[in-house]
Amino acid sequence: MAARILVLNTGSSSIKYELIDVGSRERAARGLVERVGEEEGRLTHHAGDGRGRPYTCERAFPGHAEALAAVLEAFEKAGPELDPVAVGHRVVHGGTRFREAVLVDDGVIAAIEELAPLAPLHNPVNLAGVRVARDAFPGVPQVAVFDTAFHRTLPPEAYTYAVPGEWGVRRFGFHGTSCAYVSRRAAELLGRAPEETNLIVLHLGNGASATAIEGGRSVDTSMGLTPLEGLVMGTRSGDVDPALLGYLKRARGLDVEEAERALSRKGGLLALAGSGDMREVRRRAAGGDARARLALEVYTRRIRKYVGAYCALLGRVDAVVFTGGVGEHDAATRAGALAGMDRFGLALDAERNAADASGERFVSADGSATAVLVVPTDEEWEIARQALALL
Amino acid sequence: MAARILVLNTGSSSIKYELIDVGSRERAARGLVERVGEEEGRLTHHAGDGRGRPYTCERAFPGHAEALAAVLEAFEKAGPELDPVAVGHRVVHGGTRFREAVLVDDGVIAAIEELAPLAPLHNPVNLAGVRVARDAFPGVPQVAVFDTAFHRTLPPEAYTYAVPGEWGVRRFGFHGTSCAYVSRRAAELLGRAPEETNLIVLHLGNGASATAIEGGRSVDTSMGLTPLEGLVMGTRSGDVDPALLGYLKRARGLDVEEAERALSRKGGLLALAGSGDMREVRRRAAGGDARARLALEVYTRRIRKYVGAYCALLGRVDAVVFTGGVGEHDAATRAGALAGMDRFGLALDAERNAADASGERFVSADGSATAVLVVPTDEEWEIARQALALL
Numbered sequence: 116m117a118a119r120i121l122v123l124n125t126g127s128s129s130i131k132y133e134l135i136d137v138g139s140r141e142r143a144a145r146g147l148v149e150r151v152g153e154e155e156g157r158l159t160h161h162a163g164d165g166r167g168r169p170y171t172c173e174r175a176f177p178g179h180a181e182a183l184a185a186v187l188e189a190f191e192k193a194g195p196e197l198d199p200v201a202v203g204h205r206v207v208h209g210g211t212r213f214r215e216a217v218l219v220d221d222g223v224i225a226a227i228e229e230l231a232p233l234a235p236l237h238n239p240v241n242l243a244g245v246r247v248a249r250d251a252f253p254g255v256p257q258v259a260v261f262d263t264a265f266h267r268t269l270p271p272e273a274y275t276y277a278v279p280g281e282w283g284v285r286r287f288g289f290h291g292t293s294c295a296y297v298s299r300r301a302a303e304l305l306g307r308a309p310e311e312t313n314l315i316v317l318h319l320g321n322g323a324s325a326t327a328i329e330g331g332r333s334v335d336t337s338m339g340l341t342p343l344e345g346l347v348m349g350t351r352s353g354d355v356d357p358a359l360l361g362y363l364k365r366a367r368g369l370d371v372e373e374a375e376r377a378l379s380r381k382g383g384l385l386a387l388a389g390s391g392d393m394r395e396v397r398r399r400a401a402g403g404d405a406r407a408r409l410a411l412e413v414y415t416r417r418i419r420k421y422v423g424a425y426c427a428l429l430g431r432v433d434a435v436v437f438t439g440g441v442g443e444h445d446a447a448t449r450a451g452a453l454a455g456m457d458r459f460g461l462a463l464d465a466e467r468n469a470a471d472a473s474g475e476r477f478v479s480a481d482g483s484a485t486a487v488l489v490v491p492t493d494e495e496w497e498i499a500r501q502a503l504a505l506l
Numbered sequence: 507m508a509a510r511i512l513v514l515n516t517g518s519s520s521i522k523y524e525l526i527d528v529g530s531r532e533r534a535a536r537g538l539v540e541r542v543g544e545e546e547g548r549l550t551h552h553a554g555d556g557r558g559r560p561y562t563c564e565r566a567f568p569g570h571a572e573a574l575a576a577v578l579e580a581f582e583k584a585g586p587e588l589d590p591v592a593v594g595h596r597v598v599h600g601g602t603r604f605r606e607a608v609l610v611d612d613g614v615i616a617a618i619e620e621l622a623p624l625a626p627l628h629n630p631v632n633l634a635g636v637r638v639a640r641d642a643f644p645g646v647p648q649v650a651v652f653d654t655a656f657h658r659t660l661p662p663e664a665y666t667y668a669v670p671g672e673w674g675v676r677r678f679g680f681h682g683t684s685c686a687y688v689s690r691r692a693a694e695l696l697g698r699a700p701e702e703t704n705l706i707v708l709h710l711g712n713g714a715s716a717t718a719i720e721g722g723r724s725v726d727t728s729m730g731l732t733p734l735e736g737l738v739m740g741t742r743s744g745d746v747d748p749a750l751l752g753y754l755k756r757a758r759g760l761d762v763e764e765a766e767r768a769l770s771r772k773g774g775l776l777a778l779a780g781s782g783d784m785r786e787v788r789r790r791a792a793g794g795d796a797r798a799r800l801a802l803e804v805y806t807r808r809i810r811k812y813v814g815a816y817c818a819l820l821g822r823v824d825a826v827v828f829t830g831g832v833g834e835h836d837a838a839t840r841a842g843a844l845a846g847m848d849r850f851g852l853a854l855d856a857e858r859n860a861a862d863a864s865g866e867r868f869v870s871a872d873g874s875a876t877a878v879l880v881v882p883t884d885e886e887w888e889i890a891r892q893a894l895a896l897l
């Protein structure tokens with residue numbers, strides 16, 4: 116039987132998993148545990164190609180340990196056999212310590228823990244996944260793959276904030292696993308060596324980021340010290356005035372932690388349109404909702420500004436690459452973000468862009484100096500690849 | 507005798523003033539009171555064309571009232587006669603209430619006071635200037651000219667942050683008085699009607715901002731709710747991750763007010779290079795100081811990104827206009843910010859740019875689709891003009 120890698124993406128109240136055959140890249144199984152820690156949890160497990168009826172299980176999962184136990188149970192009851200050669204974990208923040216994926220040992224766990232203040236919503240729960248998987252698969256190598264690692268190549272002028280040095284802060288950047296995958300695929304589609312390819316990658320999902328890639332290396336990116344900076348996201352504000360939190364404290368007595376939580380969870384499309392889900396925002400806008408329309412304008416304008424900024428940094432841009440749920444499926448976002456940019460050699464083909472297509476594709480006009488690509492991301496496969504490379 | 511307007515720019519520890527002949531635009535006098543509120547204050551007063559020896563006065567000025575009294579004394583002793591038809595005041599923040607310059611009355615004073623939480627470092631001291639001038643010139647019209655007013659034309663998609671609506675915040679933009687002056691002059695130099703002129707104005711002084719102007723109207727600008735957002739400045743950070751202040755609180759126990767003060771007064775070039783003065787930073791960089799070199803790279807890269815972003819917003823750009831102490835005098839900043847942007851139709855002429863010139867001038871290459879201009883700003887004249895228009 117072929118070697119398989121189990122990929123775990125542990126969120127605060129969920130575990131997403133895929134069992135990936137590293138030879139064929141096929142999924143042997145995939146599933147999701149939702150509402151971990153709540154009263155009514157739910158596990159949905161698809162064996163094989165995912166076309167059959169899923170195995171489900173509804174009960175309370177008090178913690179990630181119980182949730183992972185339920186995943187093992189699902190494999191036992193519904194197959195396939197769960198015998199991974201490694202477990203790959205998504206870890207959001209690698210700080211300056213982790214410049215690439217690593218085999219997990221106690222020292223690595225301690226180091227990821229130390230990074231918690233930088234990613235309080237993510238690193239602790241990512242680690243919870245690592246811990247329960249170590250117990251569940253004794254002797255199987257665990258690999259941590261960091262969202263920040265792809266951005267290790269940022270030059271100092273890109274990662275340096277103009278703030279007191281003793282604060283010890285810098286831009287890290289996130290969505291790196293997605294960028295690594297998507298930029299490699301884009302170079303292949305363009306028929307260019309990655310080292311000779313300049314790209315702007317727009318990862319537009321619930322989180323959203325823009326990354327400037329020069330010769331295959333990340334040279335600037337919109338997310339910063341944390342994943343809050345940059346583009347407008349589903350529930351995150353992206354860029355705001357740095358004095359906002361001080362103002363809210365002064366003028367409204369709003370505590371900084373509370374304000375930051377709101378910027379993370381009640382900002383973005385949710386704040387502007389009442390929903391953080393792009394499909395719902397589009398529906399409301401189509402129904403004449405003025406707030407939703409403004410939200411879309413704010414959202415696409417921010418993307419356009421980053422595209423312009425990164426064009427100015429890169430000079431030559433071989434392709435703008437859209438990925439993530441919105442980037443892959445929302446033709447109107449792509450059109451809005453790039454409208455009128457033909458004078459920068461960046462022209463969409465309206466028909467290709469609007470086509471009800473999926474999968475990798477060119478959506479630029481034939482004469483466009485800069486290609487525009489849609490490349491569905493595959494972070495799980497990228498995690499499996501990076502894990503495999505460490506075995 | 508010709509009508510003259512007294513223009514006052516009151517800072518926390520200073521008063522700058524000019525007495526301007528509105529017919530000829532000539533300065534009948536100008537001066538500066540420094541270190542107001544400190545133990546040893548100093549007044550320097552130039553009568554006439556400013557070529558003679560200045561009148562000076564060194565003593566403590568406990569408050570702005572004493573400082574203004576010393577200014578009146580200087581006019582009495584050194585001339586010219588001080589008989590303004592109006593006093594024009596620079597006021598930093600006009601909020602949404604003041605969309606243009608206004609004649610000051612008690613209601614206006616109260617409204618400016620209410621805006622203090624938005625500009626705690628500026629509005630209260632600007633008002634102090636208004637109050638003492640009202641007492642000193644009873645019956646003379648006082649006019650408040652707002653730094654925000656030029657940006658009243660920002661469209662909602664530019665002024666809306668993706669944050670909870672109940673916070674009542676938005677982008678305002680500053681340096682508007684400078685933008686108004688400089689953009690009008692730029693249109694004249696280009697021989698275009700302002701309504702048909704698209705510009706990117708880079709005001710690079712101690713504060714620094716970029717503004718996108720479409721058909722003479724501000725459509726986007728880098729400063730936001732407060733003058734802290736955007737470009738790297740002398741002592742201000744400009745853009746940072748919105749989660750920075752929360753992180754500093756969590757990880758270092760740093761209070762939000764303290765952190766904001768540091769972002770305002772100990773950020774920017776000062777944080778990166780140990781000096782907030784561009785001439786000093788250049789000196790250090792020329793002497794081989796690696797921190798100063800990095801500071802310059804961070805500084806120019808940020809400008810370049812905003813130029814790219816605003817090119818993407820505007821489509822056609824008739825000119826990029828540099829102003830402010832750095833913009834007017836620092837050829838290396840202009841060159842660094844625009845290097846390699848010929849593919850966007852934006853090319854400097856190296857020789858013109860480096861020429862030891864002053865005054866209004868073209869520094870672009872002859873073939874450049876977008877002109878590059880240096881236009882020394884004249885905020886005092888603009889304040890006088892706007893005050894005059896209200897009489």
Ligand SMILES: Nc1ncnc2c1ncn2[C@@H]1O[C@H](COP(=O)(O)OP(=O)(O)O)[C@@H](O)[C@H]1O
Nearest residue numbers: 319320321322391392393394439440441444445
């Ligand atoms: N067909 C579609 N049209 C527009 N938006 C879509 C479409 N499908 C998914 N999206 C949007 O993609 C976003 C989720 O992106 P996704 O990449 O799946 O999320 P995550 O960042 O959590 O991985 C949601 O805003 C969703 O509305």
Ligand SMILES: Nc1ncnc2c1ncn2[C@@H]1O[C@H](COP(=O)(O)OP(=O)(O)O)[C@@H](O)[C@H]1O
Nearest residue numbers: 710711712713782783784785830831832835836
């Ligand atoms: N010849 C010069 N070369 C480089 N920088 C200069 C030069 N002259 C002034 N500057 C810089 O301009 C900045 C002050 O700009 P200015 O517009 O005068 O200030 P403000 O914003 O307070 O009005 C300082 O950083 C100063 O070093």
